[in-house]
Amino acid sequence: MNPVLSRPRGTLSLPASVNMHRIVWSYAATVGVYHLLALAALLPWLFSRTGVVLAVLGVYLFGGLGINLAFHRLLTHRGFGCPKWLEYGFVVLGVCCMQDTPARWVAVHRRHHEHSDRQEDPHSPLVNFLWGHLAWMLVENRDLIRLGIYERYAKDILRDPFYRRLERTLLYPAIILGSWAVYFGGGLAASLAMGGTPAEAVRFGASLLVWGVFVRTVIVWHITWSVNSLAHLWGYQSYETGEGSRNNWLVAVLTSGEGWHNNHHAQPRAARHGHAAWEIDLIFAVVWGLEAIGLAWNVVRPDTRLVAGRMRRG
Template identity: 55%
Template structure:
């Protein structure tokens, strides 16, 4: 093992909890040991969390920034990740105009959860291998692993060339998605959204009669809350579906993995927490199968249908409970 690899392994061991624990029910995916740090992910995740902590400083707090962050967190997670990446691209639970699909995807990229092809490929692999050793992020290999640990180390099974060919061929038939894989478009879109929030807030403060220093401070506070705090919140909301809903909750269906319906995540993540229902009927655009399983994402898709922007919505099959 090269010295740099040994250093990376040591750094992982010192910096984070054990990725898999003695109580784990399955082993970590093959190839992740010895741990090799994914420095890109570690740097991005660490930087966003550090910048989000600025929100705790008095100079970066104001009620307007907080409210904007709350609204943005609900909309970006709902529209970008749930509708765009998950129910539309990954499972093809409904159809919509291509321009609208691309808009959903741009919103999802603003959440910094990887390119559409890679997000779809990893999620499809999760369904194919769910809660078995090759599952990229099963919490049965350790809660920390399922929540965030899998993102911090390199996994050869998730190398882009291999996983794309098997799980994302349909996505990469679209030149738009091929372009997003190149030329650092993720970074460009993130920088664009930072500028949009900053200058919109700057103009708004000037319109209210603020001075230059007041306007700049207000704009920076909006960026901290509406970009960094919001992104970190949406990350953990998404990761909680991977971790919490394979460990705690109730089951409507006897599936061949440990998916659960979790009340807290179901409400927090706009219906994504009805995860046992989803694993039992993956293509369905509706994850809430019982009347009390409120599914904001599905209701939004139905609203799009009413507006003539969605069609061929897949509804739950008749399943044996």
Template identity: 60%
Template sequence: MTAEMTTHRPAAAKALPLTDTGLAAPEQSGRLPLPNGVLLRRIEWPTASVILAYHLVALLAFIPWTFSWTGVIVAIIAARLSGLLGINICYHRLLTHRGFKCPKWFEHTLAVIAICCVQDTPARWVAVHRRHHQHADEQPDPHSPLVNFLWGHIGWLIIKNPELNRLGIYDRYAKDILRDPFYVAIERNWLQVKIILAQWAVFFGLGFLAELAMGGTTMQALQFGLSILLWGVFVRTVFVWHQTWAVNSVTHLWGYRNYQTDEDSRNNVFIGLLAHGEGWHNNHHADPRSARHGHKWWEFDTTWLTIRLFEKLGLATDVVGPSPHVMAKAGVNMVTRGGSNTPDE
């Protein structure tokens, strides 16, 4: 992480005290003003248009001509894999927090999967998320739901915030990312758009060819190809969007807290299970660099298990486990297994 990530944050946003059960009352929206510089009456039209278009096109998957149960299965599998490998592992735990290391070819492969989720370039995603950690639930936080739920979930993406478009945010929060020529090329050469369009062709082509291989007519192949495209790309992308956005919104409003952090992060069971461990958000804010977000034995973290699998396969090294000092605050004892800290409850 950049040096800015380790600086002391002013305690402008006080966390609620824990109850005897570890639960805290839901935070109230409207507690924070909008970040400075936000132009409330100005729409970020490029982003808003893409979000609207994907939602509208995704609805076409449900009409009889393009609906298929194969498409539904493809969407579920693609959503689980792309969200897990691309957003959680690559963008979040690897690039943003440097929770482990891996070969460059593998990192770039994961980054391509993340780009297919249409959640912006690696450098911008990292910059925004590191800024969030530095100012979590304070006014400079790009997407605190303490402004209101919709702002934290989607509003921050579609309302113009010039601060997030300034080159200085890359220099301050993502300088390490842009030392890699691959990520520079993504920023400068429309490579992101080319990757996104290529995945459209791949999903449509696989569906089209599969139907032809099963003896279907050209029209049937066209129909099935469109079904796989709609479900495998558009429905899947919209699902993964809301899964990621819910981490920004829901897990700063509802849930329980293992740690008294100086913002309002929560562990939310539903989001924790849905988003492969990203919903154990209070744990994450208490120990951001750890590649493991589930600290209690029952806080299931598929992302962490996948990183551990990569470690066993030689694809991940220097994996950062939870800090025993941090976890002791939640009453979790640590044992060492294979070089990684593991809860023992």
């Protein structure tokens, strides 16, 4: 009997390095303000069908390619290689998701894999659901102080000058503010070009900003966070991985394939997370397509012997 899998939910202690009395205000304020701005989308004045379409497409473009493909499968696990211009392009999409810099994201996630569902795991939902979903980010955890985890988990990332610039200069906020300007300015210009009044143009630009950026960012946050929370609590386990990771079809649909999380923990480097025919993995389909046209190489595929021997639990 595996001691982690048999652990009842709610019995895992917080990491010893967490100080619940110290709020990380930069994260807490960002999460709070973005949720409020996303709620502004409910105002009829800010509604537009174009904005809703951009929000939905943006979930796949920024969340799927930026976070799932680039931050996770490419940078964290080195599941494939691609040209630097393409890597940076995908990473810029990930930066627009406001999930901190690539080095920080990679370091925290590598620590999660090293200590999954044990006390040192930065965000195990076996503490409680809310902790694993988002509360872990909002309070101080000394183990996650940047320089400490960078030294241990992200040296390879920080050898790249582009990723160092994202840490040390204003490039990171500049990319985010630039994406706001593209949405607002694009809406403004499109409306004026179609004969709209200045007031109509401002309204349309604001609509695209709120739906295309704030609503989309909040949706992508909860989708990413659901991999940490839902996919470590509910679903089936195909591999005995020694922690609580699950294959969760709902998370898999929302994340275009990241919800096959027990498969992923069993073979973290594999660029393909769906191991069975029915485990649809659109992110891997993109990697496969890039490989077919020569834009991806050294694609790490699941070990077929392990896949053949996987437990059939559901």
